[in-house]
Amino acid sequence: MTLVCDILVRADMILTQDPLRSIVEQGGIAITGNTIMDVGDWESINARYHAESTINLGNSLIMPGLVNAHTHAAMTLLRGVADDLPLMEWLTKHIFPVEQHLTAEFVELGALLACAEMTRLGTTSFCDMYLLEDATYSAVDKAGLRILGGEGIFMFPSPAYPNTERGFEIVRELHDKWKNHPRIAQSVMPHAVYTTTPEILTRCRELAEELDIPLNIHLGETVTETEQCLKAFGKRPVQYAHDLGLLSPRTTIAHAVDLTDAEIDLLAETGTVVAHNPESNMKLASGIANIPYMLEKGVKVSLGTDGAASNNALNMFTEMTSCALLHKVRCMDPTCAPAQAVLDMATIGGAAAMHRTDIGSIAPGMKADIIALDLNAPNLLPMHNPVSHAVYAATGAEVRMTMVAGQILYNDGKFLKIDYPSLVSEIRSLRDWVRGKLA
Ligand SMILES: [Zn+2]
Incomplete structure (x- = not known):
């Protein structure tokens, strides 16, 4: 039986942080609304779910936000x-x-x-x-x-x-x-x-x-x-x-x-x-x-x-x-x-x-708060151990996608919720005000 979900996300590797600390290669995540419905290898997830849209992140590491x-x-x-x-x-x-x-x-x-x-x-x-x-x-x-x-x-x-x-x-x-x-x-x-x-x-x-x-x-x-x-x-x-x-x-x-x-x-x-x-x-x-x-x-x-x-x-x-x-x-x-x-x-x-039990890992029932790191980044090559890379090699600059509650907030250099150019000019104009208060 095919189940329906809103989005299927596919990537080369998923670091789930679930209770078994599972790492899935060639993985997929099924998301409906703000919640993760399922996670597993792409072939079985893709066979089980029909989605309105599919996001293929390719050479990426998906991990919990x-x-x-x-x-x-x-x-x-x-x-x-x-x-x-x-x-x-x-x-x-x-x-x-x-x-x-x-x-x-x-x-x-x-x-x-x-x-x-x-x-x-x-x-x-x-x-x-x-x-x-x-x-x-x-x-x-x-x-x-x-x-x-x-x-x-x-x-x-x-x-x-x-x-x-x-x-x-x-x-x-x-x-x-x-x-x-x-x-x-x-x-x-x-x-x-x-x-x-x-x-x-x-x-x-x-x-x-x-x-x-x-x-x-x-x-x-x-x-x-x-x-x-x-x-x-x-x-x-x-x-x-x-x-x-x-x-x-x-x-x-x-x-x-x-x-x-x-x-x-x-x-x-x-x-x-x-x-x-x-x-x-x-x-x-x-x-x-x-x-x-x-x-x-x-x-x-x-x-x-x-x-x-x-x-x-x-x-x-x-x-x-x-x-x-x-x-x-x-x-x-x-x-x-x-x-x-x-x-x-x-x-x-x-x-x-945060006193929550529905964030911090990628598993069915958890909120769809996930990030994707670009595995083509030179400092993340080669990939032997994603936990090691997340802690010792990544700098944050490799993040190519950030999703909270099933909504993409940042994707390949673009902020989708924040008007970033106007924020930059407003912050720049505030600098002199802050300096004035320090005097
Ligand atoms: Zn403090």
Whole structure:
């Protein structure tokens, strides 16, 4: 019996990231609407399904779209404004002063640029914490990506609100406004322990429980954060967060650098997800998260770039390379952070950070979020092992097609949802505004 689907996609190789980590040569994928119906060798898929259209990608590697588990999309506007500084000085003297002047219009443009960059480099979903997050959702709505976002909650005013009380109202309003959007989901996002109070963090947890949505926070990023937390509350950040009930399967913590082994055990026991940001941690010299120990203890680990002001790219391919190399040299052991474990962080781990079970792999019932890499690219020849190439050889430049929810967003050099030439001119014209705020 022939089944009907919307699209059949064919390629030389499919890296599925399914539970068996299957790799299919001469593969095909059947897609209907936003969902993958079937995946297998092309001959059997083609015999089983009749499709309205067939996309033959030829010498390409299809793999799940990558998940950027922690970023601040609109910070693309601040890319390169201040480098080579420690976190607290960088944040308080260079980033916060510009951010206080941000408007919804600017945030949407910055987020749209981030969406273009991620789409071009094979990222299909991302977790985002920022100011005026409604504007980021508008950008994501246009660009076609998938997001778990949240308005950053601080104990001081932000460009989005005059006081924290209003911040909480905005979280509810955004939840009501976007909750039925197929690609936009929301989380409660207190910024960090050093920018909130115990009362604010408790309210954040209660709100996340009431709305039954995730909670994201920066936690254990630097030794300075730990010292400040000890001074203010007499506890290290992870214990402090745990005592306020924040650690749970609902929660994703970004960074998790300055942690003791006992604190990592606590993350494992509570089911808390970690978003690891190796390049941002290297650039700000924040330290190295003990990812091998987290993986050994069964902590769910995902991978993120952090914002473009501290990375400075939103490139999950180079982030995977950095991740694998960093842990090898830290452990002085080349078997540390093997390619498959790192690819898992950027796909399946990312799905855990988004608190979803329908993304991160190519299998029946999963969302049709897939990317294709050009296997004629010189740095991907010859093909012995696609997992190795994805982590160690690919740079993102080989991405020739990006699809989210069955919709093609980027194909052979062209953005299909974003008016890229006009975005470029708008971003260029914003440069002088950003410089003016830095003076
Ligand atoms: Zn961050």
